[in-house]
Amino acid sequence: MGLFNSSISSFLKNYNNKSDAVLEYLIALILITLPLANIFVSVATILFLLEVILFKKNKRIPNLAFLVPIFFFLLMAFSLLWTLDIAKSLLGIQKSLSFIAIPLLFFFSPKFNKERLNTIFRIYSFAMILYCFFYLTKAFLNYFETNDTSSFFYNNLVPEDPGAIYMSVFASLALFYFVQLNNRKTIEKIALSVLILFLFLLSSKSIITIDFIIIVCYYAFFAKISSSTKTLTIISVSLFLFFSIFFVKEVKHRFMIEYETAFVDNTLKNSLEYVKKGKIHNVSIKEAWNNKKFRESDFFPGTALRVYQVRIFKEMLADNNIFFKGFGIEASQVHIREKAKKYKLFYDYGEYNFHNQYIQTFAELGLFGLLILVFMLFLNIKNALAKKDFLHIAFAITMIMLFLSESFFCRQRGIVFFILLFCLFNSSSNEEKQNITT
DSSP states (O other): OHHHHHHHHHHHHHHHHHHHHHHHHHHHHHHHTTTSOHHHHHHHHHHHHHHHHHHOOOOOOOOHHHHHHHHHHHHHHHGGGTOSOHHHHHHHHHHTTHHHHHHHHHHTSOOOOHHHHHHHHHHHHHHHHHHHHHHHHHHHHHHHHHOOGGGGSHHHHSOTTTOHHHHHHHHHHHHHHHHTOSSOOHHHHHHHHHHHHHHHHHTOHHHHHHHHHHHHHHHHHTOOSOHHHHHHHHHHHHHHHHHHHHHSHHHHHHHHHHHHHHHOSSEEEOOTTOSSSSOEEEOOHHHHHHOSOOOTTEEOOHHHHHHHHHHHHHHHHHHSSOTTTOSOTTOOHHHHHHHHHHTTOOGGGGGOOOSOHHHHHHHHHHHHHHHHHHHHHHHHHHHHHHHTOHHHHHHHHHHHHHTTTOOGGGSHHHHHHHHHHHHHHHHSOTTOOSOOOO
């Protein structure tokens, strides 16, 4: 028995010495499983939880940045007191447990220096390359079978779950990792090229725009290269974006729909995104904001849809006493359905959320929920700028801008992606400000 206890003690001692490395791999595993079914994300998160509880003893003073998402979750829990849809709200609470679980786990975890962050993001970024090759291989096989080039684009390229938007967000983080490497090896240059191709094939207008802005900012302010090389690189990136939008048919189609939505009224087009056959009417921004009635054949391109959703939220604020407390977590959808019926929209539009995290939070948690969300994003960008950490800055800017067009917290993978990276970046040591070099 004594020998057994001694062996266990020796194992635990040796394991504790390697535990930090295990923690890095588990965090990378959580990020890698995000494109998969939620069960894989949950299992990886549980492994992370067990690792921290069983082997981490270095509890430290709570970080203010960690407390903010905990308060955000507590407000969600309190909304059970006034929600009109208790069943939906309970499911929302269950889905949002990461807002409290992951920050609490980081209280017991060591700080993550630049070297440890590099290990996590390097594993994650190369894993994203494997996803790219997998989806591109499937697209080629489908193309050979159907001779349909749409197999390579948008939601035809990746499964509906996670979908093009979420895969674009996940791939963008890997893209930024390879962009900020000072001395890229051949394999890293290939990886960067594959990610750029993959993101353009996914054709997410918002992500392409955000990524372009961030990459230009990197070469303007962060890249350790000569001014002439910076200028040449920015011009090259801009030309690549221009030619991709105007000469790649599928990408051009998605951007032109948004142009016509904003600047052309009463457009009549065949839309690839609409389920009904025949010609449909693309609703303009002006019509989305002003029309008293619509038709089932009306199609809302991305910008027009979001304008319509802002409009109905404004009406909800006027019609309901939700300014301070909201409808309750996950309890706003029934009101969106009512608005879709009122305006005679195709029934699918009643199933869409607000596609804006700021509005989604305001509608469900009221003004205080919105203030907590904004404060969380403010702390994130403030800490990123203080450390001059490009990856952290890229993540912070991406989230601020993406929340304008997506209700990112309506899906578990969106919550886990945000809160894990939020805690990871804000846990890192402030004294290390240099870019990663490999």
